[in-house]
Amino acid sequence: xxxxxxxxxxxxxxxxxxxxxxxxxxxxxxxxxxxxxxxxxxxxxxxxxxxxxxxxxxxxxxxxxxxxxxxxxxxxxxxxxxxxxxxxxxxxxxxxx
Numbered sequence: 613x614x615x616x617x618x619x620x621x622x623x624x625x626x627x628x629x630x631x632x633x634x635x636x637x638x639x640x641x642x643x644x645x646x647x648x649x650x651x652x653x654x655x656x657x658x659x660x661x662x663x664x665x666x667x668x669x670x671x672x673x674x675x676x677x678x679x680x681x682x683x684x685x686x687x688x689x690x691x692x693x694x695x696x697x698x699x700x701x702x703x704x705x706x707x708x709x
Contacts, residue, residue, distance in 0.1 A: 626651035629684050630658060638663050638672035639686035640694075648686045666691035670698045677707035 619627060625648050629637065637660040639649040652660045663669035666687045673685035687695065 620647070622647035623651045626655075630655045633682045634658060634684050635681045636673065636676035636683040637661070637686065638669040638683070640664075640666045640669045640688075640691055642688040642691065645686045645688050666694040667698060670695040670702075674698055674702045674707060677702075680708050 622644065629648075629652065634652075635658060637649060637652050637658055639645065639660070640663050641649070649660055649662070652658050661672065663672060669685050669687060673683040676683035685695070692699065
């Protein structure tokens with residue numbers, strides 16, 4: 613029987629990413645999304661980095677995905693405005709990971 617553990621929401625997102633096979637995570641810090649990346653670094657199998665802005669974080673995740681690696685990007689909801697260019701391009705170019 614598996615051990616039950618109580619997690620905060622962002623910790624649960626990080627755990628879900630780990631269990632889903634995410635190998636690359638790039639993020640731009642800002643509450644509340646900061647805690648996701650802070651939780652991801654506990655998993656040795658995941659490469660997690662801070663990016664200089666939301667656009668770069670999105671580009672790193674998209675690049676890893678194009679290479680076939682399951683990836684994720686974390687930012688505040690208002691940061692999606694900064695990440696819009698690569699996000700729109702990925703929507704029609706497609707990704708694999």
